[in-house]
Amino acid sequence: MDQHGLDSWELRFDGAKARAGICRFDRKVIGLSRHLMALFDCDEVIDTVLHEVAHALVGPRHGHDEVWKATARSIGASATRCVSEHAPAVRSAWTGTCPKGHHVTRHRRPLRVASCARCSPEFDLEALITWRRNGSVVPMSDRYEAELRALRRRHTAGGAELPLLGLLDGRWAEAG
Structure with a gap:
């Protein structure tokens, strides 16, 4: 994250089961699901991190708009809104x-x-x-x-x- 100028941001793992990552602008925290990251392959983990880094770089008002997509692509993310439907998922109880x-x-x-x-x-x-x-x-x-x-x-x-x-x-x- 430091290489993208986010040295004041933290990367944390959380207990989410239905989403891979989240960018919390107010706390300067990028959260990753420990459950899904354990199931994803290396490329999916990297893409998830870069997806959230792109959110942090463009700010909270851009969502998944064209500005966010361009930024995501420029740092190597796939710029897709959601994880692939073929990606592993946590089984619901x-x-x-x-x-x-x-x-x-x-x-x-x-x-x-x-x-x-x-x-x-x-x-x-x-x-x-x-x-x-x-x-x-x-x-x-x-x-x-x-x-x-x-x-x-x-x-x-x-x-x-x-x-x-x-x-x-x-x-x-x-x-x-």
């Missing part, structure tokens, strides 16, 4: 499945009830996601179960189904 078989993954235990976004753009109990941890059914948190009970009660209040748009800060918004 949590897998959710909707009734139609669509899957979503999470690295952490889901805290809120969710429905499948592919089946319905709005919350829909008919598209409820059920979760497994490392392939096994496990109990969800008390808060999760309480939310699910409340959703089911609300959905069938008075024996008639209510049209639901979803939860907004814990409050219901009903179609109408």
Whole structure:
């Protein structure tokens, strides 16, 4: 990093599992996922470091724009926004499945009830996601179960189904 004029910056490894690197401008820190760096080959690690160095060089207002791309290429980075879909990934502990078989993954235990976004753009109990941890059914948190009970009660209040748009800060918004 010193060779790019970033001698006041630090390089740190962190516990991220879903992103390879991050440039924290406010702290002058480039963070790398220790999990992904252990899986990547040498070229992928170098490209990730150079990707974040390019961010540090151009500043926080450029994102992945043309200025950032030109800088990334000039220092030897691939100038791609994301890691290749073929790059190794950390396996997610949590897998959710909707009734139609669509899957979503999470690295952490889901805290809120969710429905499948592919089946319905709005919350829909008919598209409820059920979760497994490392392939096994496990109990969800008390808060999760309480939310699910409340959703089911609300959905069938008075024996008639209510049209639901979803939860907004814990409050219901009903179609109408």
